[in-house]
Amino acid sequence: MPTSLLERKEILGHLDRLAINEIVNVWNTAQGLPSAEFRSVMVNSIPVVTDPYTSAASNLGAAWYDESAPNLPYRATPSPLPATERLLSSADWAMGARGTDALARLAEVAQKAIWGGNRQTIFDNAKSERGARYERVAGDKCCAFCAMLCTRGAVYLESTAGFRAHGNCRCGAQEVRPGKSFDRPAHYERFDEAYAQASRNATGTDAILAEMRIILGSS
Numbered sequence: 001m002p003t004s005l006l007e008r009k010e011i012l013g014h015l016d017r018l019a020i021n022e023i024v025n026v027w028n029t030a031q032g033l034p035s036a037e038f039r040s041v042m043v044n045s046i047p048v049v050t051d052p053y054t055s056a057a058s059n060l061g062a063a064w065y066d067e068s069a070p071n072l073p074y075r076a077t078p079s080p081l082p083a084t085e086r087l088l089s090s091a092d093w094a095m096g097a098r099g100t101d102a103l104a105r106l107a108e109v110a111q112k113a114i115w116g117g118n119r120q121t122i123f124d125n126a127k128s129e130r131g132a133r134y135e136r137v138a139g140d141k142c143c144a145f146c147a148m149l150c151t152r153g154a155v156y157l158e159s160t161a162g163f164r165a166h167g168n169c170r171c172g173a174q175e176v177r178p179g180k181s182f183d184r185p186a187h188y189e190r191f192d193e194a195y196a197q198a199s200r201n202a203t204g205t206d207a208i209l210a211e212m213r214i215i216l217g218s219s
Helices: 005-030 035-067 084-094 100-128 144-150 188-201 205-216
Strands: 133-137 172-176
Touching: 005 035, 005 100, 005 172, 035 084, 035 100, 084 100, 100 133, 100 172, 133 144, 144 188, 144 205, 188 205
Parallel strands: none
Antiparallel strands: 133 172
Protein backbone atom coordinates (compact mmCIF):
# COMPACT_ATOMS: atom_id res chain seq x y z
CA MET A 1 0.00 0.00 0.00
CA PRO A 2 1.38 3.46 -0.88
CA THR A 3 2.65 5.59 1.98
CA SER A 4 -0.13 8.01 2.96
CA LEU A 5 0.31 11.77 3.01
CA LEU A 6 0.13 11.77 6.80
CA GLU A 7 2.76 9.07 7.01
CA ARG A 8 5.00 11.01 4.64
CA LYS A 9 4.77 14.12 6.79
CA GLU A 10 5.49 12.13 9.95
CA ILE A 11 8.57 10.52 8.40
CA LEU A 12 9.95 13.81 7.10
CA GLY A 13 9.21 15.44 10.43
CA HIS A 14 11.19 12.71 12.16
CA LEU A 15 14.14 13.30 9.83
CA ASP A 16 14.25 17.03 10.45
CA ARG A 17 13.95 16.52 14.22
CA LEU A 18 16.95 14.16 14.13
CA ALA A 19 18.95 16.74 12.19
CA ILE A 20 17.97 19.55 14.54
CA ASN A 21 18.98 17.45 17.55
CA GLU A 22 22.42 17.00 15.99
CA ILE A 23 22.72 20.75 15.41
CA VAL A 24 21.80 21.41 19.03
CA ASN A 25 24.48 18.95 20.14
CA VAL A 26 27.10 20.73 18.02
CA TRP A 27 25.93 24.07 19.45
CA ASN A 28 26.21 22.85 23.03
CA THR A 29 29.63 21.27 22.44
CA ALA A 30 31.04 24.40 20.79
CA GLN A 31 29.70 26.86 23.37
CA GLY A 32 33.09 27.48 25.01
CA LEU A 33 34.88 28.47 21.79
CA PRO A 34 35.82 32.06 20.92
CA SER A 35 33.06 33.88 19.06
CA ALA A 36 34.59 33.72 15.58
CA GLU A 37 35.53 30.07 15.93
CA PHE A 38 32.09 29.21 17.32
CA ARG A 39 30.43 30.87 14.33
CA SER A 40 32.71 29.01 11.91
CA VAL A 41 32.00 25.65 13.55
CA MET A 42 28.24 26.18 13.43
CA VAL A 43 28.20 27.41 9.83
CA ASN A 44 30.36 24.57 8.54
CA SER A 45 28.43 21.95 10.50
CA ILE A 46 25.18 22.56 8.58
CA PRO A 47 26.04 20.72 5.33
CA VAL A 48 27.71 17.93 7.30
CA VAL A 49 24.62 17.42 9.44
CA THR A 50 21.87 18.01 6.91
CA ASP A 51 23.21 16.30 3.78
CA PRO A 52 22.60 12.70 4.98
CA TYR A 53 19.04 13.56 6.04
CA THR A 54 18.35 15.49 2.83
CA SER A 55 19.65 12.53 0.84
CA ALA A 56 17.35 10.20 2.79
CA ALA A 57 14.38 12.54 2.14
CA SER A 58 15.19 12.63 -1.57
CA ASN A 59 15.45 8.84 -1.74
CA LEU A 60 12.11 8.57 0.03
CA GLY A 61 10.58 10.95 -2.50
CA ALA A 62 11.68 8.68 -5.34
CA ALA A 63 10.34 5.59 -3.55
CA TRP A 64 7.01 7.27 -2.81
CA TYR A 65 6.76 8.45 -6.41
CA ASP A 66 7.22 4.91 -7.71
CA GLU A 67 4.84 3.28 -5.25
CA SER A 68 2.03 5.67 -6.20
CA ALA A 69 1.73 3.96 -9.62
CA PRO A 70 3.86 0.79 -9.56
CA ASN A 71 2.35 -0.53 -12.80
CA LEU A 72 3.66 2.39 -14.86
CA PRO A 73 7.07 1.87 -16.51
CA TYR A 74 8.62 5.15 -15.33
CA ARG A 75 11.06 4.85 -12.40
CA ALA A 76 11.91 7.86 -10.29
CA THR A 77 15.41 9.00 -9.40
CA PRO A 78 16.42 11.11 -6.37
CA SER A 79 17.36 14.72 -7.07
CA PRO A 80 20.86 16.03 -6.30
CA LEU A 81 21.62 17.56 -2.91
CA PRO A 82 21.47 21.36 -2.61
CA ALA A 83 24.75 23.12 -3.33
CA THR A 84 27.04 23.27 -0.30
CA GLU A 85 27.67 26.96 -0.98
CA ARG A 86 23.96 27.69 -0.65
CA LEU A 87 23.72 25.87 2.67
CA LEU A 88 26.80 27.67 3.98
CA SER A 89 25.32 31.01 2.92
CA SER A 90 22.04 30.21 4.69
CA ALA A 91 23.90 29.08 7.80
CA ASP A 92 25.95 32.28 7.79
CA TRP A 93 22.69 34.26 7.63
CA ALA A 94 21.36 32.22 10.55
CA MET A 95 24.40 32.98 12.68
CA GLY A 96 23.80 36.68 12.16
CA ALA A 97 21.07 36.50 14.81
CA ARG A 98 21.74 36.83 18.51
CA GLY A 99 21.91 33.96 20.99
CA THR A 100 19.41 31.17 20.63
CA ASP A 101 17.69 33.04 17.80
CA ALA A 102 20.65 31.91 15.70
CA LEU A 103 20.05 28.32 16.77
CA ALA A 104 16.39 28.60 15.78
CA ARG A 105 17.44 29.92 12.37
CA LEU A 106 19.90 27.05 11.91
CA ALA A 107 17.07 24.62 12.66
CA GLU A 108 14.99 26.38 10.01
CA VAL A 109 17.80 26.02 7.47
CA ALA A 110 18.07 22.29 8.18
CA GLN A 111 14.33 21.72 8.03
CA LYS A 112 14.00 23.59 4.74
CA ALA A 113 16.84 21.58 3.17
CA ILE A 114 15.38 18.23 4.22
CA TRP A 115 11.80 18.88 3.19
CA GLY A 116 13.07 20.63 0.07
CA GLY A 117 15.06 17.56 -0.95
CA ASN A 118 11.91 15.49 -0.86
CA ARG A 119 9.84 18.05 -2.74
CA GLN A 120 12.51 18.60 -5.39
CA THR A 121 12.61 14.90 -6.17
CA ILE A 122 8.85 14.88 -6.72
CA PHE A 123 9.05 18.04 -8.86
CA ASP A 124 11.88 16.73 -11.00
CA ASN A 125 10.26 13.37 -11.65
CA ALA A 126 6.86 14.93 -12.39
CA LYS A 127 8.68 17.07 -14.93
CA SER A 128 10.45 14.07 -16.46
CA GLU A 129 7.46 11.72 -16.68
CA ARG A 130 5.22 12.65 -19.58
CA GLY A 131 1.70 13.48 -18.42
CA ALA A 132 2.56 13.73 -14.72
CA ARG A 133 1.74 16.70 -12.49
CA TYR A 134 1.99 17.49 -8.82
CA GLU A 135 -0.33 19.12 -6.33
CA ARG A 136 0.44 21.30 -3.34
CA VAL A 137 -0.17 19.43 -0.09
CA ALA A 138 -0.76 21.29 3.17
CA GLY A 139 -2.26 20.63 6.57
CA ASP A 140 -5.44 22.26 7.81
CA LYS A 141 -3.49 24.82 9.88
CA CYS A 142 -1.13 25.97 7.15
CA CYS A 143 -0.57 29.62 6.24
CA ALA A 144 -2.91 31.42 3.85
CA PHE A 145 -0.33 31.43 1.05
CA CYS A 146 -0.05 27.64 1.07
CA ALA A 147 -3.83 27.32 1.38
CA MET A 148 -4.28 29.50 -1.68
CA LEU A 149 -1.94 27.31 -3.73
CA CYS A 150 -3.83 24.21 -2.58
CA THR A 151 -6.96 25.52 -4.31
CA ARG A 152 -5.32 25.33 -7.74
CA GLY A 153 -5.30 21.55 -8.05
CA ALA A 154 -2.86 19.35 -9.90
CA VAL A 155 -1.64 22.03 -12.28
CA TYR A 156 1.95 22.41 -11.16
CA LEU A 157 5.11 21.59 -13.03
CA GLU A 158 8.57 22.61 -11.82
CA SER A 159 9.20 24.34 -15.14
CA THR A 160 6.13 26.57 -14.83
CA ALA A 161 5.27 27.01 -11.16
CA GLY A 162 8.10 26.75 -8.68
CA PHE A 163 7.29 25.65 -5.15
CA ARG A 164 7.92 28.66 -2.97
CA ALA A 165 8.67 27.48 0.54
CA HIS A 166 8.77 30.04 3.34
CA GLY A 167 10.65 29.50 6.58
CA ASN A 168 9.31 26.59 8.64
CA CYS A 169 7.13 25.51 5.72
CA ARG A 170 6.24 21.84 6.03
CA CYS A 171 3.97 21.68 3.03
CA GLY A 172 4.63 18.92 0.56
CA ALA A 173 4.07 17.94 -3.03
CA GLN A 174 1.92 15.00 -4.09
CA GLU A 175 2.70 13.45 -7.43
CA VAL A 176 -0.27 12.91 -9.73
CA ARG A 177 0.86 10.20 -12.13
CA PRO A 178 -0.55 9.85 -15.68
CA GLY A 179 -4.09 8.51 -15.53
CA LYS A 180 -4.30 9.09 -11.77
CA SER A 181 -6.07 11.71 -9.66
CA PHE A 182 -5.36 13.34 -6.33
CA ASP A 183 -7.67 12.53 -3.41
CA ARG A 184 -8.01 16.01 -1.92
CA PRO A 185 -8.17 16.16 1.90
CA ALA A 186 -11.48 17.29 3.39
CA HIS A 187 -10.01 20.52 4.79
CA TYR A 188 -9.29 21.72 1.24
CA GLU A 189 -13.00 22.57 1.02
CA ARG A 190 -12.37 25.30 3.60
CA PHE A 191 -9.50 26.62 1.50
CA ASP A 192 -11.71 26.61 -1.61
CA GLU A 193 -14.47 28.50 0.21
CA ALA A 194 -12.00 31.05 1.56
CA TYR A 195 -10.52 31.58 -1.89
CA ALA A 196 -13.95 32.00 -3.47
CA GLN A 197 -14.97 34.55 -0.82
CA ALA A 198 -11.67 36.40 -1.10
CA SER A 199 -11.98 36.53 -4.89
CA ARG A 200 -15.36 38.20 -4.54
CA ASN A 201 -13.86 40.87 -2.27
CA ALA A 202 -10.54 41.50 -3.99
CA THR A 203 -8.72 41.37 -7.32
CA GLY A 204 -5.14 40.27 -7.86
CA THR A 205 -3.07 37.63 -6.11
CA ASP A 206 -1.70 39.85 -3.34
CA ALA A 207 -5.10 41.31 -2.48
CA ILE A 208 -6.79 37.89 -2.54
CA LEU A 209 -4.07 36.50 -0.29
CA ALA A 210 -4.59 39.36 2.16
CA GLU A 211 -8.32 38.59 2.24
CA MET A 212 -7.64 34.88 2.77
CA ARG A 213 -5.42 35.69 5.75
CA ILE A 214 -8.38 37.47 7.34
CA ILE A 215 -10.90 34.76 6.46
CA LEU A 216 -8.71 31.88 7.61
CA GLY A 217 -7.26 33.72 10.56
CA SER A 218 -3.73 32.73 9.55
CA SER A 219 -0.49 34.41 8.57
